[in-house]
Amino acid sequence: MSLPSCTSMRAIFALILCAFCPVVLLGQVTEEPINHAVDPGFEDGTAFTDVGSGAPGWNNWTTFDVFVDDYMPHTGTYSATLPETFSQNYQEVGYGQWVTGLVPDATYVMTAFASIDYYDPNDSMQWGLYIGVQNFGRDKVQTIVFDYEFTPVILLFTMGADCTGADIWAWRGPGGEARSDDYGVWDYHNYLVNADFETNDFTGWDYWNYNSAITADEPHSGTSATVILDGEGGFAQLIPNLLPGATYGMKGFAKVANEGDMAWWGVKNYGSDQVDVEVTQTDYTEGNISFTMGAENTTAEVFFWKESGGQAYCDDFLVCKMIDAPGAADVSRHRTETLPDAFTLQQNYPNPFNSETTIRYELDAAGQVNLAVYDVTGQLVQTLVHDWQSAGSQQVRWDGRDAAAQPLSSGVYILRLQVTTLAGLAQRTRKMTLLQ
Incomplete structure (x- = not known):
């Protein structure tokens, strides 16, 4: 007895779900990652005047004033500036924010933009700007910035088993002014597919x-x-x-x-x-x-x-x-995509094509999708998609090669899209012209 495939199990589950939950889905909601930092761009404009004080959510860690000014923001109106300190007395300056509401054992991405006014690598008492995160139940994570223009900082950290908060901070020892802006503590979300290649193939690429x-x-x-x-x-x-x-x-x-x-x-x-x-x-x-x-x-x-x-x-x-995009509402971290109201297969573009062409299609319902290329005799030459896909717009590129990665000869080829949904089987075809 053979076990059903993952795809057939999905179909069985979908049938069971529909039998008990007669709900019509009008849109597909995609979660956007949440920024847990408060006043991440210092747009409140409040200065760090005393130890423990600062913009909403932020705290001054030293006796030096930390400026929030409009001299050189990365975006918006304001950024935070650590003042110049001197190597003779080994003076330090810094600030931070205790970020709450995090989930134990979850992974987050800390982001920021930072720059320094000057740095002398020959002076052992000159420091760059340190940006980091700590007190989250594991070893602190940090980087150092030596750039004179705003440069992106991206740090990954995973919460401890019993921790729900973390300190994000900027700090430097002796040196010139240093600026930072646009902080973020984001729910981990990688927009790339197979970003670490652990599928052991080029899935997604x-x-x-x-x-x-x-x-x-x-x-x-x-x-x-x-x-x-x-x-x-x-x-x-x-x-x-x-x-x-x-x-x-x-x-x-x-x-x-x-x-x-x-x-x-x-x-x-x-x-x-x-x-x-x-x-x-x-x-x-x-x-x-x-x-x-x-x-x-x-x-x-x-x-x-x-x-x-x-x-x-x-x-x-x-x-x-x-x-976030300008004007994005903080209270809503969702984006609703309008689903297609019909099952369509668009003409590939460009057509005719030489090295590569793009194929786009729309699914008005989730189902098992098979997208394949045939020659004019009806012989299968390449399967481009064979997978369960959600409703929505899809696209795939074809390089004019067969299943053995061999270049095909010039000619007309038939593109066939089949999708099996709860409503049954639907099919669309297009002709493509390959010019080698």
Whole structure:
């Protein structure tokens, strides 16, 4: 006796659920991560005048005044400034916020933007700006900022078994003024699929010229990482359903095999200029970048790429929220997506195509989806999707290759979309023209 597949079990469960719960779903609600920090951008404008005082939620940790001013905010009107301190007396200055309402054993993302006025690496008493989180039941997590322009800070931390709060803070020893703004303590949510490649394949990713592979030899963490082999290559993932005007951060770890080689990872096609990290180190090196979505953009493309040289590795990518979109209501952290009212298969674009084409379709109900390509004789050449999918808009890209990853010859191919829902089987077809 064979056990039913996960897909068939989902269908059985759906039938049982519908039998007992005759509810019509009019929209699909997507949870947005919550920022647990109070007054994260200091927009209240309250200064830190005395020890223990400050903007709502914030506390001055030292006897020095911490300024909240409009001189150089990252966004909005205000930012917080740590004043200049002097090395002769080893003076320190800092502030923090006790963030409450966190969940034991849950993982959170702390974010901020920070900069310093100057830093002299030859002066042993000159300090950068430390940003961190502590008192959450485990070892503190921190980073140090030496940049003269606002740079993104992205830190992950997991709460202790009995803890429901954490201290976020900014601190420095002797040195010039230091600024920070736009703090966040977010529920953990990675907008990338298979960001650590632990599926041991390229699920969620599209890779170019088939010069990339999964390796167990050089992971940053876990058991798997990706490697671009000798020569040119790369891969990318398109992230859907981002919020126009919101700011997101990206963290990643990458390295090259040989000194003198170079690779890049970053984000593009989000409504503004490409943002990337140049990889030249032969040990895994962390990078943090940020990007703000265009006013009418809801997708962004994350990539890892090199054009020549030896192997290059990457692992443990994270794309997280850093700043809510302007005007986003704090009381509502949901986004409602209007579901399609019909089952449709759009014409692929471009068509005719040479190297790659995009296929979009809409599901008006959840079901088992099969999207496949056939030649004109009816022979199956490639299955693009075979999975249970929720109602909504979907898209997939096809590179004109068969199931064995071999390039197909020029000609007309038939695209067939089938979906099995509680209402039965539905089918749509389109013709595509491949020009090699």
